[in-house]
Amino acid sequence: MLTAISQNPWLMVLVIFIINIIYVSFLTMRTIATLKGYRYIAASFSILETFVYVIGLGLVLENLDQFQNIIAYALGFGTGILVGMRIEERLALGYLVVNVITAEKDRDLPMNLRDLGYGVTHGYQYGRDGERTTLQILTPRKYERKLIETIKELDHKAFIITHEPKNINGGFWMKGVRRRRLKNYQPENVEEVLEEIYEEEVRQDETK
Incomplete structure (x- = not known):
């Protein structure tokens, strides 16, 4: 041959x-x-x-x-x-950290993202135009695009930067990434998904 x-x-x-x-x-x-x-x-x-x-x-x-x-x-x-x-x-090996800066006051963006299954740490800082909410979000790499599209659906003016951490150890982040929730929603339907999650939480509180 x-x-x-x-x-x-x-x-x-x-x-x-x-x-x-x-x-x-x-x-x-x-x-x-x-x-x-x-x-x-x-x-x-x-x-x-x-x-x-x-x-x-x-x-x-x-x-x-x-x-x-x-x-x-x-x-x-x-x-x-x-x-x-x-x-x-x-x-899509590993995880990404997505940094988000938002001026949105009418929506609890950190809690919305946590409800969808992401690990989120947030705080408040000041920019040229006043107070801003800053978020650090942990996501598996294969969900990067999905997360960015979701953030844009919830706040189209959000400032977004992504980077890849070298090491991750401890904390709530590793436990907070709920892959099943991340997999089972589409960004264009995020409003309906969050409403369903909220209604489910209300039903669970009422049965306690």
Whole structure:
């Protein structure tokens, strides 16, 4: 089979391109997992990366004497980085902290978000135009977009910044992220969901 690949220049280009995508995808995911502190996941990706290197990349490196093979190698490398980052985004490892500043006074935004299942710490600070409510919200990465859309539904003028914490330890945050609630609502229906939660809490209080 290797002979057949070597004798067909266009097949060789395709093989180089595909192998490099696979190799660099694993390399990218291993690097990201290492930076995030997921040591066992990073080790797993490194095993897969080495396997692809030993089996396939040797063939690639031995056939870079042709210009088209060099182009395929470069394109495969760049594509592999994009694919690896996309896969990592889909895996959505870890948590994000979303910082929110709101001037909304008619709505209890921190409690609304807690009712939806997010871990929220809030306080009050002063800006140029007076008092503002500031929130730090913990969310699994895969719910980042959902959280931002939810905040915009509740307060379209809110100022939002996200960042990824290196370490999280203790406190209410880890217990406060209720994944089932986060999963079972849509941002465009957040008003109805909050009303249902409120009614359920009222019924529970009445039965006590």
